[in-house]
């Protein structure tokens with residue numbers, strides 16, 4: 001059997017083009033087969049589960065040494081967002097390794113984590129090592145669209161595969177975030193919910209030259225204007241409170257989230273670049289993104305519609321709905337076009353402590369902080385099985401790497417040394433987690 005290091009595994013995966021164009025247009029099957037082959041050759045049996053032709057998921061279970069402990073889910077998506085080669089320095093599906101850096105779509109989101117996971121469990125299998133907890137590996141389709149063909153399909157159609165799992169880890173956490181010479185490692189412990197809305201205004205259709213006080217376009221525009229101008233109130237969830245406190249400690253900024261007169265915007269200012277980790281999660285948000293009405297300039301249409309991208313913090317769903325109803329007003333109706341739950345996992349859990357310890361073991365100067373993700377991941381789908389989700393795909397990045405900009409960005413890339421660090425951290429965590 002060929003020895004493959006993590007960079008080769010990640011490069012191979014990047015070369016398998018799994019672009020997800022949305023609406024069902026993607027083919028993950030070759031990537032799922034690749035994963036099954038790499039695990040199969042070390043004796044780990046993989047089930048391939050196809051939700052539609054080509055939309056393939058790969059799931060395996062590694063039996064732990066202590067059957068009394070709950071299982072741990074490690075999941076990673078196999079699809080990637082589109083990349084136009086025209087804007088790139090190297091071809092986005094070349095998987096080229098140049099000067100110690102691996103380039104390509106999926107290098108950080110998230111074929112890196114898939115490769116790191118494969119690398120750890122392959123080395124375990126070869127050494128005859130077993131973890132304490134059962135570890136379920138799930139490599140999924142369709143995360144970059146709705147998850148319907150991937151994690152959603154697995155959670156709804158094959159819950160038995162995840163029997164006993166209480167917690168899961170996946171993307172968007174455990175990476176280096178540089179602030180003034182300090183290295184923060186944010187671990188995802190919550191996610192805002194998705195609330196995509198359709199607004200519909202109905203009015204009286206008529207000639208564009210005639211007076212019309214019941215114009216659907218104007219009513220929709222008023223509603224959209226009110227939503228866009230609304231300043232959502234600060235709502236500090238337990239995860240965001242913990243994030244602000246621990247970032248403050250790491251950066252020498254005094255943050256007392258219990259103060260009744262706490263000025264969160266002033267605190268964000270003091271956190272400097274670290275504010276980017278929290279600013280989108282101290283409030284709900286609702287951004288108008290699409291408008292549609294009319295077919296001719298001299299005809300007033302009877303209907304106008306708009307769409308709004310809303311994001312909702314855990315525990316604020318009711319308030320969000322009430323506020324939207326007030327903002328759109330009586331002339332406009334609204335409904336959910338797509339909705340996903342917010343998530344929250346404890347930051348004082350033994351599992352969170354194990355992740356922190358694994359990071360500090362490999363980077364003694366790591367300041368590990370929890371954070372709430374502004375958007376969502378497959379963890380939302382697996383939460384339906386009662387699995388708590390953490391964002392933990394460890395990478396040690398040099399200061400010039402802007403991780404946030406590389407996500408879905410042009411010239412997505414990752415240093416090979418970052419992947420090797422990730423393998424060491426994951427190995428420790430998955431071995432030690434109790």
Ligand SMILES: [Zn+2]
Nearest residue numbers: 077109110171
């Ligand atoms: Zn992703």
